[in-house]
Amino acid sequence: MRSGRAAPRGAALALSLLVATAAATARGDVGAADNEISTLKKLSVDELMEIEVTSVTKEPERLLDAASSIEVVTSEDIARSGATSLPEALRLADNLDVAQKNAHDWAITARGFNTDLANKLLVLMDGRTIYTPLFSGVFWDRQDYLLEDIDRIEVISGPGGALWGANAVNGVINITSKSARDTQGWYVESAAGPELREDYGVRYGGQLASNVYFRVYGKYTNRDPQALESGSDASDSEHFGQGGFRLDAFAGSSDQFTLQGDLYNGTIGIATGGDSRLGGGNVLGRWSHTLTDGGTTSLQVYYDRTHLVQDVPGVIFAPAGTFVDDLDTWDIDFQHHFRWGGRNNLAWGTGYRWTHDTVGNAPALAFFPTTLDQGLFSAFVQDEISLRPDLRLTLGTKVEHNDYTGFEAEPSVRLQWNPTARQMLWAAVSRAVRTPSRIDRDLSEPAPGYLIVLLEGNPNFRSEEVLAYELGWRAEVAPGLAMSVSTFYNRYDDVRSTSISAPDPVFHLPFPFYFENNLEGDTYGAEWSANWQVLPAWRLHAGYTLLRENLWVRAGAFDYNNALNELGDPEQRWNLRSSFDLPHGIAVDADLRWVDDRPLNNAGEIVTIPSYTELDVQVAWKVTRHLELALVGRNLLHGQHLEYGISNATSIPEEIQRSIYGKASWRF
Amino acid sequence: MAFLKAATRSRRWIRWLGMVVTFAGWAIGTSARAETAAEYQVKAVFLFNFTHFVEWPPAAFKSPDAPLVIGIFGEDPFGRTLDDVVRGEKAGLHPLVVRRIHDPAEAADCHVLFVFRSAMSNFAAVLAAVRDHAVLTVGDGDDFARRGGMIRFVTASNKIRLRINLDAVRSAGLTVSSKLLRPADIVPAGGD
Numbered sequence: 001m002r003s004g005r006a007a008p009r010g011a012a013l014a015l016s017l018l019v020a021t022a023a024a025t026a027r028g029d030v031g032a033a034d035n036e037i038s039t040l041k042k043l044s045v046d047e048l049m050e051i052e053v054t055s056v057t058k059e060p061e062r063l064l065d066a067a068s069s070i071e072v073v074t075s076e077d078i079a080r081s082g083a084t085s086l087p088e089a090l091r092l093a094d095n096l097d098v099a100q101k102n103a104h105d106w107a108i109t110a111r112g113f114n115t116d117l118a119n120k121l122l123v124l125m126d127g128r129t130i131y132t133p134l135f136s137g138v139f140w141d142r143q144d145y146l147l148e149d150i151d152r153i154e155v156i157s158g159p160g161g162a163l164w165g166a167n168a169v170n171g172v173i174n175i176t177s178k179s180a181r182d183t184q185g186w187y188v189e190s191a192a193g194p195e196l197r198e199d200y201g202v203r204y205g206g207q208l209a210s211n212v213y214f215r216v217y218g219k220y221t222n223r224d225p226q227a228l229e230s231g232s233d234a235s236d237s238e239h240f241g242q243g244g245f246r247l248d249a250f251a252g253s254s255d256q257f258t259l260q261g262d263l264y265n266g267t268i269g270i271a272t273g274g275d276s277r278l279g280g281g282n283v284l285g286r287w288s289h290t291l292t293d294g295g296t297t298s299l300q301v302y303y304d305r306t307h308l309v310q311d312v313p314g315v316i317f318a319p320a321g322t323f324v325d326d327l328d329t330w331d332i333d334f335q336h337h338f339r340w341g342g343r344n345n346l347a348w349g350t351g352y353r354w355t356h357d358t359v360g361n362a363p364a365l366a367f368f369p370t371t372l373d374q375g376l377f378s379a380f381v382q383d384e385i386s387l388r389p390d391l392r393l394t395l396g397t398k399v400e401h402n403d404y405t406g407f408e409a410e411p412s413v414r415l416q417w418n419p420t421a422r423q424m425l426w427a428a429v430s431r432a433v434r435t436p437s438r439i440d441r442d443l444s445e446p447a448p449g450y451l452i453v454l455l456e457g458n459p460n461f462r463s464e465e466v467l468a469y470e471l472g473w474r475a476e477v478a479p480g481l482a483m484s485v486s487t488f489y490n491r492y493d494d495v496r497s498t499s500i501s502a503p504d505p506v507f508h509l510p511f512p513f514y515f516e517n518n519l520e521g522d523t524y525g526a527e528w529s530a531n532w533q534v535l536p537a538w539r540l541h542a543g544y545t546l547l548r549e550n551l552w553v554r555a556g557a558f559d560y561n562n563a564l565n566e567l568g569d570p571e572q573r574w575n576l577r578s579s580f581d582l583p584h585g586i587a588v589d590a591d592l593r594w595v596d597d598r599p600l601n602n603a604g605e606i607v608t609i610p611s612y613t614e615l616d617v618q619v620a621w622k623v624t625r626h627l628e629l630a631l632v633g634r635n636l637l638h639g640q641h642l643e644y645g646i647s648n649a650t651s652i653p654e655e656i657q658r659s660i661y662g663k664a665s666w667r668f
Numbered sequence: 669m670a671f672l673k674a675a676t677r678s679r680r681w682i683r684w685l686g687m688v689v690t691f692a693g694w695a696i697g698t699s700a701r702a703e704t705a706a707e708y709q710v711k712a713v714f715l716f717n718f719t720h721f722v723e724w725p726p727a728a729f730k731s732p733d734a735p736l737v738i739g740i741f742g743e744d745p746f747g748r749t750l751d752d753v754v755r756g757e758k759a760g761l762h763p764l765v766v767r768r769i770h771d772p773a774e775a776a777d778c779h780v781l782f783v784f785r786s787a788m789s790n791f792a793a794v795l796a797a798v799r800d801h802a803v804l805t806v807g808d809g810d811d812f813a814r815r816g817g818m819i820r821f822v823t824a825s826n827k828i829r830l831r832i833n834l835d836a837v838r839s840a841g842l843t844v845s846s847k848l849l850r851p852a853d854i855v856p857a858g859g860d
């Protein structure tokens with residue numbers, strides 16, 4: 001969507017090996033927490049009973065119990081990284097391949113397929129899905145939350161379709177914000193530097209009644225343009241404002257009500273000319289109830305509206321114009337978890353989503369029909385069976401009905417074995433699908449009436465499918481040293497390809513190109529990660545991923561892009577992170593990462609983005625309990641470097657510049 | 669043009685510095701508020717305190733300087749916090765160690781056993797394993813005390829209270845100091 005040339009770039013099957021989680025031990029509150037603990041230990045029992053507690057349902061150690069390749073980024077990890085946006089925070093999850101395209105656009109995926117329009121990852125913000133049905137991807141530039149209020153980000157690599165449904169093909173990102181009860185009082189932040197020109201955030205949390213808490217927040221970000229290869233500014237600066245609220249009410253110990261919402265508005269520049277104006281909002285309500293038998297139910301309803309106005313450059317005979325998209329989403333979801341018969345941990349749920357999408361077509365980019373209403377019905381059931389105290393079998397499936405392809409089933413089988421209390425082996429087989437998005441079915445580039453249509457959606461486009469085999473190991477190898485290895489073999493079918501039409505009789509041109517499902521292939525790889533608490537004040541984290549991918553055109557079929565369009569992934573990545581606490585409230589964090597060559601498709605030929613090494617450093621000083629100052633350097637090793645992008649008629653690669661900024665945050 | 673840009677940038681830095689100074693001023697002028705702490709940090713410190721306010725029969729230890737084991741059964745809500753709390757600490761001559769266990773049979777080797785609310789489905793097996801052993805069972809599940817647990821953490825108005833099933837504690841051969849009993853709520857066997 002961003003480049004008008006959606007088809008010929010597109011797909012990449014690749015894997016990204018992610019380093020998985022491992023975080024088992026070494027997470028948690030280090031630093032500041034040590035001081036708090038020694039203070040708490042001095043208190044008497046009576047005094048301890050007077051401490052007000054905040055229930056951050058963090059369950060960190062649960063990771064040693066999670067039979068999947070999951071990595072959890074905690075609020076502390078985010079704070080220590082100096083991240084100013086969600087994509088920057090996602091760099092902390094080794095099992096994600098995160099590449100910055102320009103000042104505001106990112107390519108993010110797990111286990112491969114990091115194409116221009118990456119579409120195999122499901123992303124949820126507090127239970128609200130944030131991918132766009134236009135191409136099943138995420139507009140990362142319209143999610144500008146106050147990171148201080150984010151509680152955790154769970155990143156699961158591998159299929160999550162059995163629980164999460166369609167599009168959780170290669171992974172799920174689950175972002176959870178803190179309860180309003182845990183964000184009481186004022187928080188003010190301000191950051192500035194040459195690249196991150198300005199970033200202001202304010203939040204206030206208060207109490208309305210004895211068990212009713214709220215917070216309101218606002219954030220404004222202004223980013224400097226990134227650079228072209230020549231060093232001159234690309235015209236892609238960003239201005240973005242977002243605000244919102246969250247209300248949490250607790251009724252007794254068994255009921256919790258949450259109401260939250262956000263509003264945002266921004267303008268971002270596009271390097272090829274023009275800009276993109278976006279706005280939107282959402283409101284979500286959730287009721288969680290604990291039953292007398294210990295089971296839980298939750299009922300969630302949300303409404304989400306997004307509005308996009310984007311300048312689209314001209315193509316051939318179609319002049320430049322403006323594309324408009326308005327999407328309204330209503331969603332209701334019910335879940336019930338309970339234990340049954342001593343051995344079974346059951347969960348089931350059902351939901352319905354209704355979307356109303358209206359586009360205002362540009363000459364060079366159009367979707368038909370211009371108004372489309374769609375319904376998505378879903379239901380899932382999962383049973384976790386304790387076969388023995390050390391052996392657990394999880395069976396589950398989701399069944400969905402969508403308006404494009406009808407019923408889709410996404411089953412999964414998972415086995416977990418804890419040979420000792422400190423290690424766990426797991427294995428899983430899962431099926432997941434990516435159902436068609438509007439681009440696959442409804443696209444017309446340019447719109448009809450401009451002499452020639454170059455690329456069209458295909459009304460017969462089917463779901464893409466993966467069958468994934470996974471094997472993993474997670475262990476506390478020694479006190480303070482936790483490790484995780486995940487391996488996988490994925491078999492893909494019906495992946496998107498681009499076909500050409502029979503040449504017209506006059507000019508012998510093979511247009512329009514159109515999408516089909518002619519690709520198949522496999523990927524395999526491994527994700528490794530380790531956390532080591534070297535000293536009480538020093539923690540190291542290392543991650544490595546390996547990804548091999550083979551994608552080919554089904555025998556007897558054709559793909560204009562030579563099966564390259566779904567590829568866009570480095571074969572290997574590693575990173576090393578060090579977190580050090582010095583006396584006087586000073587904390588030093590550094591993150592060194594290396595990313596392998598990245599092959600991108602350009603009309604059936606590979607363009608390689610060279611491998612690179614980069615370094616982020618944050619030095620933070622807690623001046624008082626209320627004030628913290630930080631100096632952050634991002635991408636310190638190069639004046640500017642390329643992470644993603646090709647050069648053709650509709651796109652210009654942009655290089656990411658070294659960024660240094662200062663930040664002050666104040667809470668009381 | 670480049671010169672112009674550098675100039676505007678330096679102005680931004682000055683603005684930022686100004687803000688920092690302002691913030692520092694605000695911070696100094698702010699008074700302290702009521703202390704709060706994370707739930708499981710406080711519960712970890714409670715567990716640590718129990719090792720001092722509960723007396724185990726000598727037979728509960730293999731030797732006078734054998735470790736006192738704090739076990740966590742099933743899901744572990746503490747993260748590293750409990751390890752940090754007991755690091756380098758002793759109860760008398762007994763160094764404190766934390767052990768995470770998944771098999772109820774290992775429960776008898778612990779002196780304090782914490783059962784997180786999500787692990788209650790296996791609680792009957794745990795109780796069977798620790799019967800006739802001097803194991804202080806602690807939990808925060810809703811029906812923990814009713815089902816035979818000894819000390820339950822109850823969160824009320826964001827503060828943690830203790831409910832002690834004194835009969836269960838005594839029948840395990842454990843002695844609880846009055847320093848712990850006084851502020852706690854004593855419940856009868858089978859009570860909650």
